[in-house]
Amino acid sequence: MERGGAAGVPGLRPSPLLVAATLIALWSVVWFVVTLVHPFTPAFAGWLATPVQPLLGAAAAWQAAGADGQGPTAQRFWQRFGLASALAGIAAASNASDWLTAPRHPPPAAPLTVSLHLVGGVLTLWALLGLPVERARRAGLRFAMDMTIVLLATGLFLWYGVLRHADGGPLSFTGSTLPLVLGAVAVTALVAFAKLAVGGVDGVDLAATHLLGAAFVSGLATGALHPLLGDRAGLHPEQLALPVTYLLVILAADRQRRAAGVTGPEQTRRESFSTVPYVAVGATGVLLVAVSWRDPVAGVIAVVAMVLTGIVIARQLLALAENGRLLTRVDASLQELRRVQDELTTQATHDGLTGLANRALFERRSREAMGELTGDQVLHVALIDLDDFKGVNDRLGHAVGDALLAVVAERLQRCVRSGDTVARLGGDEFAMILEHATPESATTVMTRVAEVLGEPISAHGHDLLVRASVGLAQAGVGDTPDELLRRADVAMYAAKAAGKGRYAHYSTDLDAHQAADARLAADLQQAIDSAQFDLLYQPIVRLADGRWTGAEALVRWRHPARGLISPEEFLATAERTGLIVPLGDWVLRAACAQAVRWRALFGDDAPVIGINVSDRQLRETGFASRVTELLHAAALPAAALSVEITEATALGGGSAIAMVGELRRCGIRVTLDDFGAGASSLDLLRRAPVQGLKIDKAFVRNIDGEASSQEVVISAAMVRIAAGLQLTASAAGVETAAQAAALRDMGYLSAQGYHFAPPLTADEFTRHLTASPRATSVPSG
Numbered sequence: 001m002e003r004g005g006a007a008g009v010p011g012l013r014p015s016p017l018l019v020a021a022t023l024i025a026l027w028s029v030v031w032f033v034v035t036l037v038h039p040f041t042p043a044f045a046g047w048l049a050t051p052v053q054p055l056l057g058a059a060a061a062w063q064a065a066g067a068d069g070q071g072p073t074a075q076r077f078w079q080r081f082g083l084a085s086a087l088a089g090i091a092a093a094s095n096a097s098d099w100l101t102a103p104r105h106p107p108p109a110a111p112l113t114v115s116l117h118l119v120g121g122v123l124t125l126w127a128l129l130g131l132p133v134e135r136a137r138r139a140g141l142r143f144a145m146d147m148t149i150v151l152l153a154t155g156l157f158l159w160y161g162v163l164r165h166a167d168g169g170p171l172s173f174t175g176s177t178l179p180l181v182l183g184a185v186a187v188t189a190l191v192a193f194a195k196l197a198v199g200g201v202d203g204v205d206l207a208a209t210h211l212l213g214a215a216f217v218s219g220l221a222t223g224a225l226h227p228l229l230g231d232r233a234g235l236h237p238e239q240l241a242l243p244v245t246y247l248l249v250i251l252a253a254d255r256q257r258r259a260a261g262v263t264g265p266e267q268t269r270r271e272s273f274s275t276v277p278y279v280a281v282g283a284t285g286v287l288l289v290a291v292s293w294r295d296p297v298a299g300v301i302a303v304v305a306m307v308l309t310g311i312v313i314a315r316q317l318l319a320l321a322e323n324g325r326l327l328t329r330v331d332a333s334l335q336e337l338r339r340v341q342d343e344l345t346t347q348a349t350h351d352g353l354t355g356l357a358n359r360a361l362f363e364r365r366s367r368e369a370m371g372e373l374t375g376d377q378v379l380h381v382a383l384i385d386l387d388d389f390k391g392v393n394d395r396l397g398h399a400v401g402d403a404l405l406a407v408v409a410e411r412l413q414r415c416v417r418s419g420d421t422v423a424r425l426g427g428d429e430f431a432m433i434l435e436h437a438t439p440e441s442a443t444t445v446m447t448r449v450a451e452v453l454g455e456p457i458s459a460h461g462h463d464l465l466v467r468a469s470v471g472l473a474q475a476g477v478g479d480t481p482d483e484l485l486r487r488a489d490v491a492m493y494a495a496k497a498a499g500k501g502r503y504a505h506y507s508t509d510l511d512a513h514q515a516a517d518a519r520l521a522a523d524l525q526q527a528i529d530s531a532q533f534d535l536l537y538q539p540i541v542r543l544a545d546g547r548w549t550g551a552e553a554l555v556r557w558r559h560p561a562r563g564l565i566s567p568e569e570f571l572a573t574a575e576r577t578g579l580i581v582p583l584g585d586w587v588l589r590a591a592c593a594q595a596v597r598w599r600a601l602f603g604d605d606a607p608v609i610g611i612n613v614s615d616r617q618l619r620e621t622g623f624a625s626r627v628t629e630l631l632h633a634a635a636l637p638a639a640a641l642s643v644e645i646t647e648a649t650a651l652g653g654g655s656a657i658a659m660v661g662e663l664r665r666c667g668i669r670v671t672l673d674d675f676g677a678g679a680s681s682l683d684l685l686r687r688a689p690v691q692g693l694k695i696d697k698a699f700v701r702n703i704d705g706e707a708s709s710q711e712v713v714i715s716a717a718m719v720r721i722a723a724g725l726q727l728t729a730s731a732a733g734v735e736t737a738a739q740a741a742a743l744r745d746m747g748y749l750s751a752q753g754y755h756f757a758p759p760l761t762a763d764e765f766t767r768h769l770t771a772s773p774r775a776t777s778v779p780s781g
């Protein structure tokens with residue numbers, strides 16, 4: 001749509017052309033009125049404005065056509081209209097010359113003047129007919145047919161009036177035919193203008209078409225002054241008609257020039273019913289009846305022909321009315337269909353819970369945005385995965401989880417500009433397409449995401465703190481949208497692997513790392529299928545007498561190519577892929593089998609086997625039942641096993657910590673491992689349902705026997721706090737006799753570490769127990 005609505009026209013200053021034309025029109029009106037009463041200037045003074053004003057009109061029309069932002073329809077129309085105006089100016093000059101040089105008034109019509117007028121009129125029609133009347137091609141054809149009917153009917157009337165009644169003489173080209181054609185063309189142009197000005201034209205300013213219509217009416221009205229002027233020699237209607245009419249044309253052109261490039265609101269086209277052809281046919285019929293009235297036979301035929309025409313028209317009108325009703329019904333159905341379609345489109349492209357774009361729309365938008373990239377432009381995409389969202393769902397229910405997602409969605413939407421897309425790809429995974437973002441602005445958005453998600457979220461009365469792992473990636477011309485998403489995915493997993501609650505930017509290094517990780521995951525799956533694991537046992541030694549009272553089961557992977565692999569190398573991958581669950585189950589079964597063997601050998605003196613259980617395993621529903629089931633199947637008491645959980649598990653809370661409570665209710669001892677390694681708090685000790693804590697080797701490492709060292713002070717304080725909370729305290733990573741002695745003196749009951757023994761095979765462990773149950777005694781400090 002190019003049409004400039006009246007409301008949208010910027011207030012430019014009127015052009016000098018308009019000012020000049022207004023002055024000329026004013027002068028002409030004053031001159032005409034004064035001369036009517038009393039001529040006060042030589043005759044040629046009245047003819048000065050007649051060629052000038054149309055020429056100014058031509059200039060204004062061309063200015064409008066060439067204005068910046070003018071649409072092609074308006075351009076074409078105003079160019080043609082300018083040409084017609086220029087012709088009118090030349091014709092006016094020729095007419096003025098005819099009048100000024102004629103020996104008597106009115107002078108006979110000069111062929112040149114009449115021809116120029118005719119060409120001008122045809123050019124005006126040409127400009128008008130080139131306008132897109134209605135969108136459908138048929139409608140344009142209908143308009144042309146209407147105009148032809150009007151042209152023929154007007155021509156007929158003029159012919160009848162001028163030729164039959166005026167002189168009845170033979171047709172002369174310049175004397176009668178040209179004025180006749182000219183008259184028909186003028187009337188047709190007027191009707192065309194009236195139609196267009198009322199209905200409006202796509203591409204031409206509506207107010208401008210109204211002004212043009214007014215110009216035509218003014219032209220005809222002032223032309224009708226002819227008989228009023230009588231025999232006032234030297235006065236001619238053109239002297240008033242042209243200055244006034246072309247002032248209106250210049251106003252219209254000025255309006256169009258100012259409306260250029262301003263797009264108004266789309267106006268729906270009114271498919272109006274055209275009465276023009278019916279009026280023309282009716283009038284012609286009346287003329288026919290009037291002419292044939294005197295001849296009874298011809299008169300009857302004419303009347304019957306008129307009645308028939310009337311019936312055919314009535315029939316057509318009835319059909320039209322019926323069609324109109326049908327169309328109204330079809331329109332209503334179409335509107336309903338469109339509404340349903342819109343609804344379906346929204347459903348198909350948006351996420352019902354959050355109202356964000358869904359995966360399909362995200363993929364389409366990223367494809368489109370990638371397609372628009374040129375040169376070294378890049379597109380940024382961020383993937384946002386909420387950490388531990390499942391815990392919220394498990395612990396507080398899905399309603400709270402849903403409310404949380406809705407708030408997160410709304411906050412993410414706040415971080416981006418209106419053209420960007422925020423989508424929910426599924427579950428707790430969100431994505432953003434940052435269009436036209438620079439690396440700096442993309443990073444700023446990531447900081448904003450971290451900020452908004454850092455604020456507590458209130459969901460159904462629960463104040464929740466969410467953390468998210470965010471991956472940011474970019475891609476340029478030649479990359480695919482899939483590749484961009486993959487990169488963001490790689491970055492997001494890197495953020496998760498680096499400890500969650502952070503953001504990572506994609507780099508090719510991450511790719512290499514991920515490829516290795518993917519290989520490891522594939523190998524791990526195979527290793528679980530073919531039981532490539534072993535358990536080693538590290539003794540947990542009672543410090544009082546050096547007795548091996550416990551054995552921590554530590555898993556090892558016998559990789560066919562890489563040899564023995566330590567858990568630190570594959571545990572993160574096992575956790576991420578969920579393979580830790582079947583692996584943990586294997587560990588549990590292997591530990592139970594070993595406990596059975598040791599119980600058979602050593603009875604109640606058999607060491608308690610400590611098993612490391614990860615957060616992921618504890619979130620598996622039925623984990624505690626599985627442990628008791630295995631114990632039961634092996635006829636082992638609950639005390640034969642103990643479980644070690646990490647601080648992260650205890651901190652994460654939720655279903656994992658609920659599972660710890662369940663284990664404890666089943667009689668299984670639970671110890672908090674690596675205490676002090678992370679963000680431990682004493683509050684954690686109070687909240688976590690554990691019975692023991694194992695201080696991290698990092699504390700033990702620096703115990704050097706100096707009673708005043710910080711580690712000694714802290715370790716000593718911890719053992720007292722543990723005792724106060726009825727927790728047993730043990731220590732890990734004891735590498736020297738001095739450390740063992742210091743810990744024992746502080747009150748630690750047991751410890752483990754290379755000083756006593758490294759992780760051993762079950763056979764080595766058994767041999768030790770068999771040979772000397774009290775092998776390693778701790779020297780007294």
Ligand code: C2E
Nearest residue numbers: 553554555566567568587612613614733734735753754759
């Ligand atoms: P952790 O539970 O803290 O296990 C103790 C780790 O410290 C073991 O490493 C052990 O070899 C090492 N260690 C023992 N004594 C000393 C010492 O005197 N000095 C030093 N520097 N290190 C010592 P490992 O076997 O590589 O196990 C690493 C971690 O892997 C374990 O830490 C545990 O969290 C995890 N892990 C091992 N086996 C399993 C398993 O079956 N399931 C799960 N979920 N985690 C396991």
Ligand code: MG
Nearest residue numbers: 552612644673
């Ligand atoms: Mg452990």
